[in-house]
Amino acid sequence: MRLTVLGCAGSFPGPDSAASGYLVQADDADGRTWTVLLDLGNGALSALQRFGDPTRLDAIGLSHLHADHVADMVVLNVLRRYHPSGPCDPVTVHGPTGTAERLAQMAGKDPATSTDGQFDVVEWQEGSPVTVGPLVLVPVAVEHPVPAFGIRVSGPSDADPSRTVTLAYTGDTDACAGLDTLAAGVDLLLSEAAYLEGRDDALRGVHLTGRRAGEAAARGSAGQLVLTHIPAWNDPALTLAEAAAVYTGPIALAHPGAVHVL
Numbered sequence: 001m002r003l004t005v006l007g008c009a010g011s012f013p014g015p016d017s018a019a020s021g022y023l024v025q026a027d028d029a030d031g032r033t034w035t036v037l038l039d040l041g042n043g044a045l046s047a048l049q050r051f052g053d054p055t056r057l058d059a060i061g062l063s064h065l066h067a068d069h070v071a072d073m074v075v076l077n078v079l080r081r082y083h084p085s086g087p088c089d090p091v092t093v094h095g096p097t098g099t100a101e102r103l104a105q106m107a108g109k110d111p112a113t114s115t116d117g118q119f120d121v122v123e124w125q126e127g128s129p130v131t132v133g134p135l136v137l138v139p140v141a142v143e144h145p146v147p148a149f150g151i152r153v154s155g156p157s158d159a160d161p162s163r164t165v166t167l168a169y170t171g172d173t174d175a176c177a178g179l180d181t182l183a184a185g186v187d188l189l190l191s192e193a194a195y196l197e198g199r200d201d202a203l204r205g206v207h208l209t210g211r212r213a214g215e216a217a218a219r220g221s222a223g224q225l226v227l228t229h230i231p232a233w234n235d236p237a238l239t240l241a242e243a244a245a246v247y248t249g250p251i252a253l254a255h256p257g258a259v260h261v262l
């Protein structure tokens with residue numbers, strides 16, 4: 001299983017990165033590569049063309065409906081629908097309640113009559129697994145001002161396909177029971193860390209700090225921690241230091257194009 005970072009800028013695209021977008025890929029026993037896209041925020045479609053293939057997606061999972069996680073879905077639809085080679089086959093989009101309506105609204109369409117055929121929307125059911133080839137996605141509700149999910153993804157290890165590995169993507173969340181469910185025993189925790197200790201202490205129920213992400217990784221005995229969703233106005237070195245103070249495993253800062261092989 002492989003994780004490719006498309007965009008990792010928190011809350012808005014930064015000068016060096018698009019907003020949130022990630023590819024998770026795994027090969028099945030026949031050698032076919034299966035690809036799941038997790039989130040597609042502002043600018044992430046550009047990175048998806050550079051580091052992946054927007055016409056070859058087996059499923060899309062949306063953590064929540066904030067613009068920095070879904071804004072480029074409207075232009076992904078354009079790319080797939082009007083491709084000179086012909087329209088792509090529909091792809092299933094898993095998301096929270098209201099996903100179909102939001103996608104239609106972003107495209108300027110009436111949600112009641114919009115049937116452009118590119119996205120088949122299926123709403124997440126808390127804890128219910130979704131199977132995509134050799135990958136299994138489990139949505140876990142987390143704490144954010146709007147309905148939001150983190151997603152655990154399990155699949156065959158690249159190094160040893162007989163072994164199942166798991167990564168968890170937090171989406172946007174503060175510390176909560178769902179975060180601990182996500183982090184428990186994972187090989188890799190891809191955690192947001194939008195806030196800073198001290199500066200943002202009064203803001204709870206929205207985002208993690210580097211420290212809170214590190215604490216979740218430590219509690220869950222995560223094999224490694226990748227910090228993401230850091231806004232351009234933060235110093236990532238501070239976020240890294242916060243996490244390293246409480247989590248002793250390997251820590252990386254997400255950057256566009258990074259590939260994490262599990």
Ligand SMILES: [Zn+2]
Pocket residue numbers: 010011020066068069172229
């Ligand atoms: Zn966000």
Ligand SMILES: [Zn+2]
Pocket residue numbers: 064066144172
């Ligand atoms: Zn959000």
